[in-house]
Amino acid sequence: MPQKSQSRQSRSTTRAGKEQQYEVRMEQCIAGSPFSNLERLQNFSLYTPRQDLTNFLLRYEIFKRVLGVQGSIIECGVLRGSGLMAWAQFSAILEPTNHQRRVVGFDTFSGFPKLSKQDRSSESDQARPGGLAANSYDHLQECIELYDMNRFVGHVPKVELVRGDATRTIPAYVKDNPQLIVSLLYLDFDIYRPTLAALKHFVPRMPKGAVIAFDELNLKDWRGESIAVLETLKLREYRIERCSFGSVMSFAQIE
Numbered sequence: 038m039p040q041k042s043q044s045r046q047s048r049s050t051t052r053a054g055k056e057q058q059y060e061v062r063m064e065q066c067i068a069g070s071p072f073s074n075l076e077r078l079q080n081f082s083l084y085t086p087r088q089d090l091t092n093f094l095l096r097y098e099i100f101k102r103v104l105g106v107q108g109s110i111i112e113c114g115v116l117r118g119s120g121l122m123a124w125a126q127f128s129a130i131l132e133p134t135n136h137q138r139r140v141v142g143f144d145t146f147s148g149f150p151k152l153s154k155q156d157r158s159s160e161s162d163q164a165r166p167g168g169l170a171a172n173s174y175d176h177l178q179e180c181i182e183l184y185d186m187n188r189f190v191g192h193v194p195k196v197e198l199v200r201g202d203a204t205r206t207i208p209a210y211v212k213d214n215p216q217l218i219v220s221l222l223y224l225d226f227d228i229y230r231p232t233l234a235a236l237k238h239f240v241p242r243m244p245k246g247a248v249i250a251f252d253e254l255n256l257k258d259w260r261g262e263s264i265a266v267l268e269t270l271k272l273r274e275y276r277i278e279r280c281s282f283g284s285v286m287s288f289a290q291i292e
């Protein structure tokens with residue numbers, strides 16, 4: 038079974054058998070497609086699973102909230118980079134001359150370093166040291182180079198990858214970038230400790246209008262994210278919104 042299917046399967050407890058069959062058949066369909074690789078991607082709506090299109094659209098809705106807000110975008114947990122590069126593409130399309138909007142992705146690029154007691158409820162087979170390892174760093178650097186070739190102001194870097202355990206790299210990044218303002222904090226580490234570090238170091242740098250987005254809030258299987266949020270944010274001060282067509286993603290715009 039392809040890696041992508043494994044990752045979705047391992048993260049969700051709501052997947053039906055029919056959906057697994059769909060993934061096997063879609064793999065076969067893509068493998069047998071008469072189109073070139075580029076043509077397949079140019080016609081992505083033929084092949085891209087509805088769930089991934091939904092995630093892309095959800096991110097678009099969130100991005101629009103911060104379009105007029107100063108600051109960089111922080112992706113907490115990069116994996117294979119689809120979320121990170123969605124922000125980058127929205128920025129290139131909707132605000133082509135905003136060279137101040139950086140998109141910064143934090144990941145070990147070797148999966149979870151370790152889990153803490155706050156994460157122990159997860160039943161996912163990926164909930165272990167080394168779980169969700171994608172080894173995508175070098176490939177992503179190449180994709181970022183190509184992205185820069187196909188956008189305005191492409192000589193000013195926009196996307197940055199920060200490799201290593203985020204409990205260490207986040208404080209170091211903030212120290213090295215005292216100018217950093219954050220317009221969008223996307224929490225998708227899945228686990229407690231790095232989420233806590235992200236909230237502690239980035240939220241004080243977020244102005245009114247900025248958005249904190251949650252990939253696992255109120256999710257029993259990955260409860261470390263919720264615990265970190267409950268320990269750091271006064272929930273009653275935030276309106277936690279959902280898009281009507283989303284499943285787990287939610288977000289709060291700072292008011």
Ligand SMILES: C[S@@+](CC[C@H](N)C(=O)[O-])C[C@H]1O[C@@H](n2cnc3c(N)ncnc32)[C@H](O)[C@@H]1O
Pocket residue numbers: 112113114115116117118119120121143144145146147148149150169170171201202203204225226227228230231
């Ligand atoms: C659910 S995935 C991220 C998915 C990604 N946001 C996307 O849209 O495809 C979680 C990622 O968090 C990373 N991660 C978890 N704990 C981390 C830590 N302490 N430091 C750095 N990365 C970590 C894992 O390596 C994994 O790639």
